[in-house]
Amino acid sequence: SQQGEEDPQALSIQEGENATMNCSYKTSINNLQWYRQNSGRGLVHLILIRSNEREKHSGRLRVTLDTSKKSSSLLITASRAADTASYFCAPTFSGSARQLTFGSGTQLTVLP
Amino acid sequence: GAVVSQHPSRVICKSGTSVKIECRSLDFQATTMFWYRQFPKKSLMLMATSNEGSKATYEQGVEKDKFLINHASLTLSTLTVTSAHPEDSSFYICSAPRGAEEKLFFGSGTQLSVL
Numbered sequence: 001s002q003q004g005e006e007d008p009q010a011l012s013i014q015e016g017e018n019a020t021m022n023c024s025y026k027t028s029i030n031n032l033q034w035y036r037q038n039s040g041r042g043l044v045h046l047i048l049i050r051s052n053e054r055e056k057h058s059g060r061l062r063v064t065l066d067t068s069k070k071s072s073s074l075l076i077t078a079s080r081a082a083d084t085a086s087y088f089c090a091p092t093f094s095g096s097a098r099q100l101t102f103g104s105g106t107q108l109t110v111l112p
Numbered sequence: 113g114a115v116v117s118q119h120p121s122r123v124i125c126k127s128g129t130s131v132k133i134e135c136r137s138l139d140f141q142a143t144t145m146f147w148y149r150q151f152p153k154k155s156l157m158l159m160a161t162s163n164e165g166s167k168a169t170y171e172q173g174v175e176k177d178k179f180l181i182n183h184a185s186l187t188l189s190t191l192t193v194t195s196a197h198p199e200d201s202s203f204y205i206c207s208a209p210r211g212a213e214e215k216l217f218f219g220s221g222t223q224l225s226v227l
C-alpha cells in the first residue's frame with residue numbers, strides 16, 4: 001500500500017494545548033501533504049513538505065519529515081475549538097500521476 | 113472561495129434508481145479529476161481517475177458499470193451510481209489538481225443515501 005497511515009486514530013485535547021499527529025509510510029516519496037477534513041465536508045490542503053526538507057511552518061502548523069524513518073508529524077500549536085476535524089497525510093510517489101491515497105486519518109477534538 | 117464545486121451535497125434515492133453527481137472546476141481546466149468514496153470514520157478510498165476526452169481509470173475492485181464516470185469537458189466530471197442499492201450509501205468526494213500545483217482541490221462531497 002502506498003498510502004500514509006496516521007496515528008493516533010483519535011486525539012482529544014483542551015483548547016490552547018498543542019496537538020501532534022504522526023504519519024508513517026512505506027516507500028520513498030517525492031513529497032508529503034497534510035489535509036484537513038471537517039465533518040461532512042471535502043478535504044482542504046494544509047501544507048506540503050518535500051523529501052529534501054526536514055521542517056516546514058505555516059501559521060500555527062509545523063510539519064516535520066524524517067525520510068530515514070519514513071515518517072512525518074503535524075503539530076498544531078495553541079489549538080482552538082475550530083481545529084476540530086480529521087487530519088490526513090498523503091505521501092506522493094514518483095509515477096503516482098498526481099493521485100493521492102489516504103489512510104484513516106486522525107480525528108482531533110479540541111474541547112473549549 | 114471554492115475552486116472545485118460538487119453537487120448535489122446530499123441525495124436520497126430509492127433502491128434501483130440512478131444518481132448523478134457533478135464535479136466542476138470553477139476557475140481552471142482540469143484534464144484529470146479523482147473520485148473518492150468514504151465510509152463513516154474511515155479513509156477515503158480512491159475509486160477512479162477521470163480523464164477528459166478518454167475513459168476513466170478505475171481502481172481494483174471498483175465496478176465500472178456500476179460507477180459510470182464521464183469527463184466530457186475540461187471543467188466537468190460526473191459520477192453516476194447506476195441501479196443504486198443501500199450498500200452504495202456513502203460519502204463521495206471529487207478532487208482535481210490545478211495546473212502544475214501538486215496539491216489537490218476537493219469538492220465539498222455528496223452524501224448518498226439509498227433507501
